[in-house]
Amino acid sequence: MKLIKRKKEKTKEKDNKKVDVETKEIDKKTLKKGSRDIKDFFAPPSFDRSHPDYIKVGNKYVRSFVVNGFPSIVSVGWLDNLYNYEGDMDTALYIEPADERSALEELTNKITQFEAQLATEMEKGNIKNITRLQNNVQSLYAQRERLEQNYENLFYIQIVSNLYADSEDELNKQAQMLDNKLKGRRVNLMPAYLRQDDSYKSALPFGKNYLGDAYRNFNSGALTACFPFYNSEISHPDGVFTGVNLATMTPVLIDFYDRNLLPNSNLTVFGKSGSGKTFFVSLLTLRSTLKGVRTVIIDPEGEYRGLTKAVGGTHVYIAPDSPTKINPFDLEEEDETDDDGKPTGYKVVKIKDKVSDVLNLIAVMAGGLTREQESLVSTVIAETYTDKGFTEDPKSLYITEPSFNKETGEFYHQGKKKPMPTFSDFHNKLVQFAEESNNDELKSLANSLIMFKKGEVYDMFDCQTSADIDFKNSPVITFDISQLEESILRPIGMYIALTWTWEKFIKKNPEVQKRIVADEAWMLVNKNMAGYEYTSAFLDKAARRIRKRNGGLLVASQNFLEFENNELGKAVLTNASMNIFLKQDASDIDAVSDTFKLSQGEKNFLLTAKTGEMLIKMGEESSIAYALSFPYEKALITQK
Numbered sequence: 001m002k003l004i005k006r007k008k009e010k011t012k013e014k015d016n017k018k019v020d021v022e023t024k025e026i027d028k029k030t031l032k033k034g035s036r037d038i039k040d041f042f043a044p045p046s047f048d049r050s051h052p053d054y055i056k057v058g059n060k061y062v063r064s065f066v067v068n069g070f071p072s073i074v075s076v077g078w079l080d081n082l083y084n085y086e087g088d089m090d091t092a093l094y095i096e097p098a099d100e101r102s103a104l105e106e107l108t109n110k111i112t113q114f115e116a117q118l119a120t121e122m123e124k125g126n127i128k129n130i131t132r133l134q135n136n137v138q139s140l141y142a143q144r145e146r147l148e149q150n151y152e153n154l155f156y157i158q159i160v161s162n163l164y165a166d167s168e169d170e171l172n173k174q175a176q177m178l179d180n181k182l183k184g185r186r187v188n189l190m191p192a193y194l195r196q197d198d199s200y201k202s203a204l205p206f207g208k209n210y211l212g213d214a215y216r217n218f219n220s221g222a223l224t225a226c227f228p229f230y231n232s233e234i235s236h237p238d239g240v241f242t243g244v245n246l247a248t249m250t251p252v253l254i255d256f257y258d259r260n261l262l263p264n265s266n267l268t269v270f271g272k273s274g275s276g277k278t279f280f281v282s283l284l285t286l287r288s289t290l291k292g293v294r295t296v297i298i299d300p301e302g303e304y305r306g307l308t309k310a311v312g313g314t315h316v317y318i319a320p321d322s323p324t325k326i327n328p329f330d331l332e333e334e335d336e337t338d339d340d341g342k343p344t345g346y347k348v349v350k351i352k353d354k355v356s357d358v359l360n361l362i363a364v365m366a367g368g369l370t371r372e373q374e375s376l377v378s379t380v381i382a383e384t385y386t387d388k389g390f391t392e393d394p395k396s397l398y399i400t401e402p403s404f405n406k407e408t409g410e411f412y413h414q415g416k417k418k419p420m421p422t423f424s425d426f427h428n429k430l431v432q433f434a435e436e437s438n439n440d441e442l443k444s445l446a447n448s449l450i451m452f453k454k455g456e457v458y459d460m461f462d463c464q465t466s467a468d469i470d471f472k473n474s475p476v477i478t479f480d481i482s483q484l485e486e487s488i489l490r491p492i493g494m495y496i497a498l499t500w501t502w503e504k505f506i507k508k509n510p511e512v513q514k515r516i517v518a519d520e521a522w523m524l525v526n527k528n529m530a531g532y533e534y535t536s537a538f539l540d541k542a543a544r545r546i547r548k549r550n551g552g553l554l555v556a557s558q559n560f561l562e563f564e565n566n567e568l569g570k571a572v573l574t575n576a577s578m579n580i581f582l583k584q585d586a587s588d589i590d591a592v593s594d595t596f597k598l599s600q601g602e603k604n605f606l607l608t609a610k611t612g613e614m615l616i617k618m619g620e621e622s623s624i625a626y627a628l629s630f631p632y633e634k635a636l637i638t639q640k
Contacts (some may be wrong), residue, residue: 069188266553271582364531
């Protein structure tokens with residue numbers, strides 16, 4: 001009796017639990033009925049299935065296709081027209097493994113069938129189908145052998161696509177264009193007549209196939225070719241031919257000045273010695289010239305002379321014995337621009353910006369300045385301009401009355417530009433200021449700068465600018481600083497060339513597309529170079545501000561770590577809309593990978609890349625390419 005009672009109690013307990021579960025389920029359904037889930041957000045407002053060859057989903061017209069015609073041989077990319085379609089299109093690929101035993105039996109039956117047919121044709125002496133039948137037999141034998149030895153497996157696949165358009169006419173046009181493209185690759189699309197709803201659902205990302213009768217058998221190799229291997233195509237409508245995509249063998253066309261495509265025109269090029277970096281920069285400069293882009297090249301190695309001459313440019317040789325001189329104190333008026341970089345029609349002389357640039361130059365020459373020295377030297381520079389009568393008014397740059405300079409023997413006519421202050425003017429003012437204030441630090445600074453005055457060992461920048469530098473008409477201007485002493489004069493020469501280019505070139509003609517090429521720019525950010533804080537600061541400023549003046553900064557270097565180890569150098573990298581990497585040194589590849597989040601395949605590519613091969617990083621996109629040059633281009637670039 002006790003046993004029966006316990007059984008009844010357990011049964012009653014189970015019934016109570018069952019009632020509790022059912023009550024909870026009812027409560028869940030009750031709450032769910034009054035709430036929205038994720039399906040409600042994605043579901044279209046309506047379906048119109050009254051047409052045999054398309055359906056209307058909300059405001060969109062959709063035609064669903066099934067691939068029912070395949071080429072005899074498939075290769076990687078044979079479905080790119082579906083995967084990379086320019087319009088709005090979804091494609092689903094369904095794969096089912098086949099029963100290998102049944103597959104082998106079917107292949108054997110096929111072989112028997114074709115061999116029998118071949119024997120019949122040969123007995124009749126009919127040679128029309130003999131070649132086709134022999135090829136079929138050989139192909140089937142090879143396929144059976146690979147299946148038997150487990151080299152390959154057999155699969156069934158089905159490809160379904162949904163094409164979307166805003167109107168029925170547009171849908172028909174796009175469907176016709178797509179069909180014509182695919183027929184060129186012997187791929188046939190069949191609209192799922194009277195089954196558009198099932199076909200439409202099959203192409204949605206639910207992983208469920210509602211069409212079970214449109215499969216085709218593929219072996220492992222053919223199936224591999226079906227996958228959409230991602231190949232980034234860079235093909236801007238009005239771009240410069242930059243190279244050939246190594247994955248698709250299509251031209252890489254980049255428009256650096258279209259703000260709808262790129263946020264700015266800045267570009268970095270990194271590659272180890274011998275990777276083809278200089279040749280690529282030369283090639284890009286040459287082709288950009290044909291598009292109307294004017295370029296100034298800061299050339300520390302003397303490698304761009306031939307290119308400059310080939311395009312009718314100006315080669316400026318900066319050296320102690322050069323007849324061409326540059327005055328780093330030159331002032332220029334500039335066109336004011338709005339936030340979008342468009343000229344407002346007003347001109348202004350930004351003396352404060354120029355004082356800041358000259359202050360950085362003095363700091364580079366002196367090997368660094370203290371905060372107190374920076375403050376005092378900036379005052380001296382500003383007074384040097386004020387004493388010469390320069391203000392923010394553009395009229396202050398020009399002579400208002402004729403005059404005669406007894407020292408130079410020159411006659412200055414009305415409307416001609418005034419002589420600019422020189423380093424000697426600044427230095428004399430600095431000495432005077434130091435003596436009047438009895439400041440020992442300024443006196444020491446003035447003594448350290450004497451070697452840059454006229455008549456001293458490094459006096460090449462204490463001068464008036466030569467009149468033969470033609471920024472207005474030259475498509476390419478190269479500042480060759482290869483003969484400057486490397487540890488002291490070369491960083492100074494590079495900085496002066498950059499700041500002078502900014503003043504004379506970038507600030508002018510905002511409607512003209514411009515580019516500054518800073519080759520071997522690691523010298524400006526290398527912590528072992530005197531005044532690197534100031535040169536890297538100017539490089540960073542140029543990268544940020546050049547966009548408003550319709551310009552771009554191209555930084556080329558073989559030392560990536562110099563930029564990685566400098567915060568301002570790293571900022572230059574992040575301000576570039578495009579980064580191009582040629583073959584990298586093993587010591588740099590980890591830093592490149594960490595900064596740009598390279599995949600293992602991209603790292604391996606950069607370590608083994610051939611000369612001229614490059615990885616292009618544009619935002620989140622990557623593409624591998626080869627800098628293809630034509631014979632006449634190579635001849636122009638390599639001439640002396």
